[in-house]
Amino acid sequence: MKKVTSLLFAATLAAAGLVGCSSGNETKSETPTDSSSNTEVKPETTTDSTSGDKVEIKLWLDYDNYAEALEEAIEAKYSNIDIVWEHVESTQSRTKLELDGPAGVGPDIFLQPHDTMAQSIQGNILLPLGSSLSENVKSRFIESAVETAKSGDQYYGVPISTESIALFYNKTLLEENGFDVATTFEEVKAQGDVFNNAAENKFIMRFEAGNAYTMQFFLTANGYQLFGADHTDPNAINFDSEEAIAGLEYFKSMQEYLPVPYADLTTDTVEVEFGKGTVPYVIVGPWAISEIKNTADFEWGITTIPTINGVQPLTFSGNIIASISAYTQHPDEARQVLEYMISDEGLEILYKVRGAIPALQDPTVIDGLSDDAYVMGVLEQAQFSEPMPSIPEMASFWAPAETMYRSVWEGLATPQEAATKAMSDYEQALLLVQ
Structure with a gap:
């Protein structure tokens, strides 16, 4: 019965359009660079990022209670990570990053609506997820949601939540x-x-x-x-x-x-x-x-x-995308933090603290999500929604x-x-x- 509930829940998200669709006008981005130094951003490596000194990772988030809960959970799990966060509305993060990134005061990870992804990719302000994180995302999140964060064969973010x-x-x-x-x-x-x-x-x-x-x-x-x-x-x-x-x-x-x-x-x-x-x-x-x-x-x-x-x-309807800034000086640790944010544990924090709906293929991995009457009410409207153009x-x-x-x-x-x-x-x- 649990499996049937999961399939029905995921099918409702996909069929209703609560998760966005790729526009078809994708622009393949060049490898992102830090425009302040014209230095190519470091690619994904296999370095063990759990060793060594603490690394400060800055998050731009638009809900303070979620930010506080995430900070506490990540720092408890990873001794090498020190989380700092700033309240920045997801609708303003792209334009703010275009200024703050080159100045060296931007975030390592930030949120943005899926309809701004095309501009972010064209502007070379996003770091590709890398093969390991991309495979994680493709295997766990609903395909149509994942496609809103893709250009060419690269993935530039994760649809952590979907809404209408x-x-x-x-x-x-x-x-x-x-x-x-x-x-x-x-x-x-x-x-x-x-x-x-x-x-x-x-x-x-x-x-x-x-x-x-x-x-x-x-x-x-x-x-x-x-x-x-x-x-x-x-x-x-x-x-x-x-x-x-x-x-x-x-x-x-x-x-x-x-x-x-x-x-x-x-x-x-x-x-x-x-x-x-x-x-x-x-x-x-x-x-x-x-x-x-x-x-x-x-x-x-x-x-x-x-x-x-x-x-x-x-x-x-829209997806909220979590992306890594192309200006990050700590790509390995940023990927580590993003991996936690999209883990079952991280998404449960998002759901229980923020009330957001993760765009997961199997929602039963989040305790209480598929039995939530309020979420089901949103999904009723989801049958009559269409993704924001991207x-x-x-x-x-x-x-x-x-x-x-x-x-x-x-x-x-x-x-x-x-x-x-x-x-x-x-x-x-x-x-x-x-």
């Missing part, structure tokens, strides 16, 4: 108000007509209105396809398409039920309000599970995003898209005006990187 947003609901609060869990946004709005009280800061739902990653589902519910049907055409960003504008119109209609400035709807504030038990629904991702478990004193669950006009929206032009998508959502939410532009400006902003962004 979903609907988190407060079962206790819903029952107190006589509501069922909404399966449509029409139901959400009807419940909001009864529940909302602006004077008491009570709103039926909260989400990050200014976050293009989270808000993508409003557009896909109306048929929007980013970069075309296969998500690889940089000329088909389609912000000003009928489908995108219709999605923005519906997005704008939700402002009546959540009349809060986008600047006050951050990841932290959305999660905090849910943890306090004041809001029936929030739209967040599995990164919030651990904190909510620690704070919530009510019954809650996770399920699919409600339908919009009868259509099940598609959310973005073409280099994806980096030019985020800023125009977020400006578009924010200007519509604040009433600074109509959906048509905001979409037209987003098209112009995207085209200008492409010119800057050519």
Whole structure:
């Protein structure tokens, strides 16, 4: 029975697209070099890295409790390693490394979303994993996730976790108000007509209105396809398409039920309000599970995003990739630390402390993962998700898209005006990187 559960769990991840797909536009990188010295980075060796003096390995991580737990575990296991860490958001690590790496103040290991891998590989800021670590990754992690960290015949990182947003609901609060869990946004709005009280800061739902990653589902519910049907055409960003504008119109209609400035709807504030038990629904991702478990004193669950006009929206999904910096001065020890991070023991820390979902072929090696009702709720939505495009032009998508959502939410532009400006902003962004 355990084996069947494992196979079903892995199949759900792969078939649903919760793990990303290779873009097909891979660029084979040259051997990474330290651009500050123009010296080729040391290849993988067979030196016994458990002997000798302590070596300091710096990690850039975006969750402090995870960093602290990882530091303690690694230092307890390896007497030759001294872990230091710095809080750096995974979405900012690539651009920060491009500056800090040559200056000699960057990390040995860092995290980044899979959609930035193409740029990192092209920029020669990543060290190849080497044959031993690559074989470990290929044998244990889901193939489609591993492919997002590959270029040519080299692997440049490990997909330590995979994620998609979903609907988190407060079962206790819903029952107190006589509501069922909404399966449509029409139901959400009807419940909001009864529940909302602006004077008491009570709103039926909260989400990050200014976050293009989270808000993508409003557009896909109306048929929007980013970069075309296969998500690889940089000329088909389609912000000003009928489908995108219709999605923005519906997005704008939700402002009546959540009349809060986008600047006050951050990841932290959305999660905090849910943890306090004041809001029936929030739209967040599995990164919030651990904190909510620690704070919530009510019954809650996770399920699919409600339908919009009868259509099940598609959310973005993504992998978080752990990579070794090409600027590391300690490649053997960095590989040793990364090997621990992706071991069963290391991934159990990630799951239990961070609440992240490892992209393993066999999830039963992590105690409790395949029996976790909250993880299963995320995987329900995973059936209706698609990987963030991984073409280099994806980096030019985020800023125009977020400006578009924010200007519509604040009433600074109509959906048509905001979409037209987003098209112009995207085209200008492409010119800057050519």
